[in-house]
Amino acid sequence: MTVQLEYNRIVEALPQNLASSVIAIEDHGLIIQPERLTDIAAFLKVEPGMELDYLCSITGVDCINYFEIDYLLYSIKLNHRCTLKVRLADKSEPAVPSLAGLWLGAELQEREIFDLLGINFSGHPDMKRIFLWEGFPGHPLRKDYGHGC
Amino acid sequence: MLSEFSLIALFILIVLGFATSLVLIPVALRKLGIVPSQPSAVKSEPYECGLETTGPTWIQFKIRYYFYALLLISLDITVVFLYPWAVELTSLGPAGLITIFIFLGILAVGYLYAWRKGALEWK
Amino acid sequence: MAVKTEPLFLNLGPVHPSTHGVFRMRALVDGEVITDIEPVFGYLHRGIEKLAESKSYRQFLPLTDRLDYVSSMNNNMAYVMAVEKLAGIEVPQRAEYIRVIMAELQRIIAHLLAIGSFFNDMGTFFTPFFYMFIQKEKITDLFEMVCGQRLLYNYMRFGGVSHDLPPEFIPALTRFLDEMPAEIKKYERLLAENEIVLARSKNVGVLTREMAVNASAAGPVLRASGVDWDIRKVDPYSIYDRFDFDVPTGANGDCYDRYRVRVEELTQSLNIIRQAVNGLPKGKVLNPVPLRFRPPAGEVYSHIEGNKGELGFHVISDGSDKPYRIHVRAPSFINLTALKNMLIGWKLADAIIIFGSIDICLGEVDR
Amino acid sequence: MEIGSGINSMDLDLHEGHVIEDLKNSAASALPEPSRWLDEEIERNIITTTVDKLLNWGRKTSLWTETSFTACCTFEFISTSSSRFDIARFGMEVLRSSPRHADLMITAGTLTWKMAPQIKRVYEQMAEPKWVIAMGACGISGGIFADSYAVVPGYNRILPVDVYIPGCPPRPEALLAGIELLRKKIEKRSIAKGN
Numbered sequence: 001m002t003v004q005l006e007y008n009r010i011v012e013a014l015p016q017n018l019a020s021s022v023i024a025i026e027d028h029g030l031i032i033q034p035e036r037l038t039d040i041a042a043f044l045k046v047e048p049g050m051e052l053d054y055l056c057s058i059t060g061v062d063c064i065n066y067f068e069i070d071y072l073l074y075s076i077k078l079n080h081r082c083t084l085k086v087r088l089a090d091k092s093e094p095a096v097p098s099l100a101g102l103w104l105g106a107e108l109q110e111r112e113i114f115d116l117l118g119i120n121f122s123g124h125p126d127m128k129r130i131f132l133w134e135g136f137p138g139h140p141l142r143k144d145y146g147h148g149c
Numbered sequence: 150m151l152s153e154f155s156l157i158a159l160f161i162l163i164v165l166g167f168a169t170s171l172v173l174i175p176v177a178l179r180k181l182g183i184v185p186s187q188p189s190a191v192k193s194e195p196y197e198c199g200l201e202t203t204g205p206t207w208i209q210f211k212i213r214y215y216f217y218a219l220l221l222i223s224l225d226i227t228v229v230f231l232y233p234w235a236v237e238l239t240s241l242g243p244a245g246l247i248t249i250f251i252f253l254g255i256l257a258v259g260y261l262y263a264w265r266k267g268a269l270e271w272k
Numbered sequence: 273m274a275v276k277t278e279p280l281f282l283n284l285g286p287v288h289p290s291t292h293g294v295f296r297m298r299a300l301v302d303g304e305v306i307t308d309i310e311p312v313f314g315y316l317h318r319g320i321e322k323l324a325e326s327k328s329y330r331q332f333l334p335l336t337d338r339l340d341y342v343s344s345m346n347n348n349m350a351y352v353m354a355v356e357k358l359a360g361i362e363v364p365q366r367a368e369y370i371r372v373i374m375a376e377l378q379r380i381i382a383h384l385l386a387i388g389s390f391f392n393d394m395g396t397f398f399t400p401f402f403y404m405f406i407q408k409e410k411i412t413d414l415f416e417m418v419c420g421q422r423l424l425y426n427y428m429r430f431g432g433v434s435h436d437l438p439p440e441f442i443p444a445l446t447r448f449l450d451e452m453p454a455e456i457k458k459y460e461r462l463l464a465e466n467e468i469v470l471a472r473s474k475n476v477g478v479l480t481r482e483m484a485v486n487a488s489a490a491g492p493v494l495r496a497s498g499v500d501w502d503i504r505k506v507d508p509y510s511i512y513d514r515f516d517f518d519v520p521t522g523a524n525g526d527c528y529d530r531y532r533v534r535v536e537e538l539t540q541s542l543n544i545i546r547q548a549v550n551g552l553p554k555g556k557v558l559n560p561v562p563l564r565f566r567p568p569a570g571e572v573y574s575h576i577e578g579n580k581g582e583l584g585f586h587v588i589s590d591g592s593d594k595p596y597r598i599h600v601r602a603p604s605f606i607n608l609t610a611l612k613n614m615l616i617g618w619k620l621a622d623a624i625i626i627f628g629s630i631d632i633c634l635g636e637v638d639r
Numbered sequence: 640m641e642i643g644s645g646i647n648s649m650d651l652d653l654h655e656g657h658v659i660e661d662l663k664n665s666a667a668s669a670l671p672e673p674s675r676w677l678d679e680e681i682e683r684n685i686i687t688t689t690v691d692k693l694l695n696w697g698r699k700t701s702l703w704t705e706t707s708f709t710a711c712c713t714f715e716f717i718s719t720s721s722s723r724f725d726i727a728r729f730g731m732e733v734l735r736s737s738p739r740h741a742d743l744m745i746t747a748g749t750l751t752w753k754m755a756p757q758i759k760r761v762y763e764q765m766a767e768p769k770w771v772i773a774m775g776a777c778g779i780s781g782g783i784f785a786d787s788y789a790v791v792p793g794y795n796r797i798l799p800v801d802v803y804i805p806g807c808p809p810r811p812e813a814l815l816a817g818i819e820l821l822r823k824k825i826e827k828r829s830i831a832k833g834n
Contacts, residue, residue: 001507001508002506002507028571053485053486054485054488054501055488056488056575056582056584056601057488057573057584057586057599057601057606059586059597059599060599061588061596061597061599062597070586072573072584072586072601076485076499076501079506079507083573103486103487103488104483104486104487104488104609104610105486105487105488105489105606105609106488107609108313108605108606108608108609109605109606112605116321116322128649128652129314129652130313130314131313131314131317131638131639131789132314132317132753132789133314133652133655133656133659133660133752133753134649134652134653134655134656135653135656135657135659135660136656140319140322140788140789141321141322141597145322145788182830183690183694183830184694185767185768186767187767189763191760191763191764192763192764192766194764196737196738196739196761196764197282197283197285198283198284198285198286198287198288198296198757199285199286199287199707199756199757199758199760199761200283200285200286200655200757200760202283203281203283203642203646203651204280204281204642204643204644204646205278205643205644206280208277208278208279208280209275209276209277209278210277210303211275211277211302211303212275212277213303214303278643279643281642281643285757286754286757287706287707287736287757287758287761288736289706289734289736293708293709293710293713294709294754298640298642298648298651300640300641300642300643308640308641310640310648314751314753315709315751315753315754315757316709316710316748316749316751316754317751317753317789318749318751318784318787318789318790319784319787319788319789319790320784320787322787322788323784323786323787326786334783335783338710338711338783341710341711341714342714385714402721402722405717405718405721405722405723406721406722406723409718409721409723412718422715422718422808422810422811423711423714423715423718423808424711424807424808634709634710635710635711
């Protein structure tokens with residue numbers, strides 16, 4: 001059984017400077033500040049008790065007053081999982097540090113979110129549209145995008 | 150004596166006639182309008198998976214391909230020389246055998262030299 | 273004798289016989305060796321995730337068939353299980369067994385097509401492909417018996433499956449199960465120890481274990497690199513914990529191991545189907561769900577072991593009858609992350625084989 | 640990715656983006672099907688000469704298909720060309736991936752705006768006489784994805800289509816019926832019409 005990592009165990013394991021950047025613990029994920037995403041992710045990747053070395057999937061969601069990005073992480077060795085969530089209130093220039101440096105698997109998925117939701121991933125090696133063509137007006141998965149072509 | 154060659158001349162004529170007619174028939178059909186032909190700019194461009202070709206195509210190619218072609222031709226020509234020898238094998242007797250082996254030996258030396266110099270490696 | 277050569281820019285473009293659909297790669301080629309490659313996606317992007325927001329939960333079901341159009345039973349199962357987990361719907365036992373039988377039959381079809389087209393790319397012009405197609409047609413008949421469609425089945429519903437098995441299904445299935453091992457032996461005799469296959473796929477396109485995990489590869493691509501990660505074993509869903517089967521893994525993650533893992537998984541799937549047929553209980557096959565189906569507001573991520581890897585559905589609902597957001601964790605799409613590292617340095621002909629051994633389906637890559 | 644002589648892949652993307660936008664704006668309405676002379680029975684004074692019969696017989700019994708398959712209908716077409724439904728009975732088992740050797744384009748699958756310029760270009764690079772079969776609901780009207788922002792609502796926006804085959808995916812028998820329709824259409828061709 002892939003066990004859900006208890007989030008308070010993670011928060012206790014986080015070093016002091018990172019623990020402050022955890023905003024809230026919800027049953028679906030650990031909400032953290034976007035700026036410290038890469039540090040927390042790097043920590044969780046190598047921490048002996050966690051070893052979340054497999055980035056399963058990244059989901060981008062346009063909740064009306066903020067963008068939310070969920071990172072689902074697995075540990076292949078210890079067979080447990082954990083979800084990190086980041087919320088971007090600033091909807092005009094949404095930007096999140098890219099995790100492509102830590103997990104190569106993030107590269108294409110981040111490009112997909114940039115293409116369909118317009119969230120910029122700073123530090124991404126090849127930040128450009130992946131599915132739609134250059135010059136496509138707008139980002140379709142946003143709620144305010146007109147329906148249809 | 151000359152008449153024996155008339156058969157060969159006839160054969161050459163038939164071959165030439167057949168070859169040119171094969172080439173000319175499509176042209177004639179198109180000229181007569183029997184076969185539709187609407188040339189267009191896009192149609193004459195090279196086909197590259199549905200896209201325009203980008204970047205130069207007349208480029209400095211790897212020299213390896215040229216070596217391979219040279220070696221192939223040199224060995225093909227030897228086969229051409231072997232045919233008349235093989236046809237007249239019995240009448241030539243042992244002398245013919247020796248000359249052919251000398252001929253093949255010289256070629257083998259050239260081939261081994263190319264092999265040693267690494268013309269056949271493909272890196 | 274190093275003479276300066278210029279790279280040639282080449283499009284392994286959308287209209288290409290062996291890109292498994294409309295996939296495109298921009299390749300910089302020096303002679304025949306690939307020096308740089310960039311995959312281009314989006315030629316089959318139909319915006320399924322955007323269409324989901326304007327469709328009810330039930331209307332989205334046929335769209336999941338068209339995600340990975342070679343394994344629509346698995347897509348249905350993954351989506352239906354996600355919504356059931358979200359809404360807490362009970363599935364009768366008989367439906368669970370039928371779902372497992374259909375999912376494993378679909379895995380056999382998908383692996384047969386994957387292996388067949390892998391050998392197509394290698395140059396065996398459609399011979400093994402059409403041998404395997406005979407078996408695929410037999411399974412297609414079984415599916416047609418059950419739900420009337422040949423390719424995109426739309427068979428499963430929230431709370432079970434839409435139709436019960438017709439009486440002639442089980443005999444036909446057992447006939448298929450009895451003759452399939454002999455067919456697999458026939459493929460093995462034709463292909464497994466063939467020296468051309470060995471020469472062209474052994475140690476070709478190696479994906480090391482660390483790179484596979486780091487690039488989030490999944491399914492046969494991950495297991496061929498030696499990582500024992502199969503969702504049916506690691507996180508058993510539905511009733512997979514009742515069947516015993518083992519998970520084949522490869523040693524050094526080259527094209528040959530990916531092919532071997534898929535062949536062994538064929539026999540394992542037969543094994544599972546046989547156990548499921550023996551244990552098939554009686555009873556109803558569907559707990560019907562109200563027409564205006566409104567799951568509670570919330571969020572769920574449910575995954576299954578699709579034939580190309582972990583296929584997950586992240587469903588977010590706001591309590592209305594239309595999903596707020598559905599994200600599909602597409603294994604084909606994420607398996608392509610490591611494509612660049614696997615292809616650079618190989619010749620163009622090998623690149624086609626390496627790309628074929630990853631086995632992607634464009635419907636799932638571009639969604 | 641650097642492509643040499645100063646181009647990088649971003650320039651290519653921008654160029655291709657412009658091509659797609661132009662095509663999208665210009666393909667607002669369906670192209671007329673090239674079959675209006677089919678029902679011109681009234682002025683049948685031009686009898687199909689033996690040359691017509693020979694040419695039409697040759698063309699209709701060896702239609703070579705261009706593999707410009709995009710999506711799910713591909714596998715239904717492969718089922719049709721496999722041994723069970725055997726499209727070889729119609730002389731069509733030869734699948735050509737280059738437009739130079741093909742004279743029939745079966746558009747098996749959904750067409751997206753990003754793929755439209757490529758399919759249009761491949762069609763234009765095919766030699767006359769050529770025909771198009773729009774296979775599946777996506778080929779006819781965009782099908783289940785008709786209201787998506789990225790899907791062309793029907794191949795007849797960019798190609799003159801000869802035969803439409805409904806179905807999602809159409810059964811192999813439906814595909815063979817469509818091919819039978821096309822063969823009847825080819826029989827009616829004549830040189831006098833100059834097409």
